Amino acid sequence: MALVDLSVVEQRYRAVLAVLAGASVSEIAAQVGVSRQTMHSWLRRYRESGLSGLVDRSRRPKSSPSQLSAEVEAVVCELRREHPRWGPVRLVHEAKRLGVDPVPSRMAVYRALVRHGLVSPRQRRKRREGYLRWERPAPMQLWQMDIVGGVFLADGSEAKVVTGVDDHSRYCVIASVVARPTGRAVCLAFAQALQRFGVPEEVLTDNGKQFTDRFGKGGEVLFDRICRDNGIAHRLTQPRSPTTTGKVERFHQTLRRELLDDGVPFEDLAAAQAAVDAWVVEYNTRRPHQAIGMACPAERFTPTTDSGEQLLPLRLPGALKAIDGQVIAHPPSSTPDLDAQTPAGEQPQRHPVNAEQPARAWSGGPVEFDRVVPASGNMFVAGRQFWLGPDRAGMMVTFWADTDVIHLLVAGVRIKSFRSHLSNADLSKLAASGGRAAGPAPLPPTEPGTAVEVDRTISRSGTVSLAGRVVLAAEILNGRRVTVRIEEHTLMFFDPDTRELLRTRPNPISWDRVRHLRDARPAGPPPRPSAEPVTVQRVASNSGVIMVVGQKVALGRIHARAIVTVHVSDTTLTIELPDDTRVVRRTTTQPVRSVKAARPRKAGHVS
Structure with missing residues (x-):
């Protein structure tokens, strides 16, 4: 018997006839392999339109409000043709600046570029989960520095560019073209940036010989000396870890694509420097940066020379001379009286020794x-x-x-x-x-009433060791690196990067023992309170009362001996109960001192 292939319409027609003949809808739907709802849809369409109602229908919507109009699509495609390196995010930003209404979405722009053959569709690579993305919370806290090549001159030689970007704002602080990236050339570019923008707190570089002698004989290179004399913490990447300085490496990619990859050699170093300077002005002030919400780097950058935070004068080694025709203006040799500028009981954060002397x-x-x-x-x-x-x-x-x-x-x-x-x-x-x-000993303050800070890592049980004593911080913070601010009666645990207050505890350590704490230093400004509510647990008493931040809250005897969760904010106490959530106005300013609830005693236990 020959097998006969039935069309889709014929199969649906036979199923409809079987149901009309008296068969069960569920039975026929199971035989055909569709749902009961689909079977009822076929019956309705057959009754309305006959056999033609069983033909496949278009699923295209009657209207597509999110689809690009012809006018907006034309604007997007023209922008792409004028600027072939602009991607969908940049095109959406530029369309918004041109007043296009409605503003298209990123994916709508991408699909339009694919339709017109302006981009080649390709599968996006999956991001590696091992990458740790980070950013300093304010400008002038960290600079990333490196050296990039690809600056070709008319005489056939290749020059280099000493580069530096601010970690928070991506602002380019250094872009100096040099014939040879020697240690002195790098330090000259660095010193000029310090004079122009001020002294950052930290500088991050790779392990190049211009920056460090980490793998040499243990001596001090000129770059390290500048950092030491100005109190800059010089941080180095691990070997073969270019992603650690990812922001300056990404800056190099942009510099190559938009300026250096044109293939036209520069006449000389001066012409190359002029072209780089003009491009840096565009990059800093007019070019939107996708990593900072399409803002320009200049919108997020504030040099310390403008903000008045530069308390001490810049100190540069006398060995730093003019290189490649560049001239550096040395600061005056006189050094102000640091003792008059430093408050009593505090140590200056930068060395008072003038490197010129x-x-x-x-x-x-x-x-x-x-x-x-x-x-x-x-x-x-x-x-x-x-x-x-x-x-x-x-x-x-x-x-x-x-x-x-x-x-x-x-x-x-x-x-x-x-x-x-x-x-x-x-x-x-x-x-x-x-x-x-040496000058006076760099000891922390010893007078009662002053504060010191130490860095500690919280153990798995939520404790830290201070002056030979184990102090509870919080179990939820286990394994976290924190800074502990030690005052006469209080311990404050806070994040060392954001200075956000995490926990507050009473201080059980006498001041005589605080004086001998390992790694202690004068305390900075007090940590800022956390904007997020702190979640704690409490056990209700036999009368249904809990105590939170020094405030009693009556829950009722029905909740006696129950463990409840309380979210403590600056103004309210939010209590999670089995049947509802109760919000109580906070009437105290006492900080949270304990997070976990004490376990209720077992029945029949005699204390």
């Missing part, structure tokens, strides 16, 4: 000297090992040493202290091998 001659007493942290993070100095960890590899560490104690400082901040093993003869040898006479 020779180091102070040693005639006895404490000695200061500098060393670079090796890749292992384990330093061997003066016959003793000092562990600083691989995270500080390549950083310049200042040793303050006398016969009683040795302090280690990074960018003017004390990070460790040790009992000294040195004699006067050892100090004399250190002074003769590059040391200098």
Whole structure:
């Protein structure tokens, strides 16, 4: 028997006839392999239009409000033809600036470009989950620096560009064309940027020889000296980790695409520098940046020279000379009285030594000297090992040493202290091998009522160790790196980057023990309170009352001994109950001191 292929319409027609003949809709739908709703739809369409009603119908909607109009599509395509490097996000931004209404969506613009053959559709690569994306919360906190090639001159040589961008704003602070990227050329570009914009808190670079001697003989390069003299923390990437300086690397890609890849060589270094300067002005002030919400970098950048935050003058080594025809103006050799500018009880954050002047001659007493942290993070100095960890590899560490104690400082901040093993003869040898006479000891404040800060990592149980005591922070913060602000009666745990307050606890440590805390330093401004409510748990008493931030809330005896969750904000207490949610106005200003509820005693337990 030959098999006969039935068309879709014929199969539907037979199914409809079977139902009209008295068969069950559910039975016929199961035989055909469709739902009951589809079977009823076929019956309705057959009754309305006969056999033609069983033909497939178009699913196209009657109207598409989100579809681009012909006029908007023409504007988008013309912008793309004029600027072939603009993608859908940039085209949407430019269409909005031109007053196009309604503003098209990114995907609508992309589909229009595909229809007109202006882009080639391709599958987007899946982002790697291992990438950690980060950004400093304010400008002038971190600069990323690097060197890029591809600047070809008419004589056939290739010049380089020393580049630097502000991490928060993506503002280009350095774009200096040099014939050879020597250490002095890089430092000259860096020094000019410091004079123009001010001193950043940190600088992030790779491990190039222009920036560090991390893998050399442990000496100090000129770039590290500038950072040390101005209190800049110099941070280095791990080897073969270019994504750590991803923002400046992405800046290089934009520089190549929009300026250097045209293939036309520059006449000389001056012409190349002029072209780069003109492009940087466009990049900083007029070109929208997708990573910062299509804002221009200049809208998010504020140099410290304009904001008045530059408290100390810039100090540059006298060895820095003019290079490649560039001239640098050295600051005056006189140094203001730092003691008059520093509040009592606080240590200045930048070294008061003027690098233009020779180091102070040693005639006895404490000695200061500098060393670079090796890749292992384990330093061997003066016959003793000092562990600083691989995270500080390549950083310049200042040793303050006398016969009683040795302090280690990074960018003017004390990070460790040790009992000294040195004699006067050892100090004399250190002074003769590059040391200098030291100033006062970098100790934290010792007067009761002042505050100090230390950095700690919270354990899995939510505790930290302070002065030999285990102090509870919060279990929810386990494994997190925090800064602890120690006041006379209070401990404040806050995020070291955002200074957002996380928890507050009473201080169980006497002030005599606080004076000897490891890694203690003078406290900065108080942390800012968290804008998010703090979630805590409480056990209701036998009468159905809970105590939160010093405020009693009556829930009723029906909730006696129950564990309830409370969301504590600045103005309200939101209590989650099994049957509803109750909001109570907060009447106290006492901070949250405990998060977890005490477990209720078992029945029959005698205390």
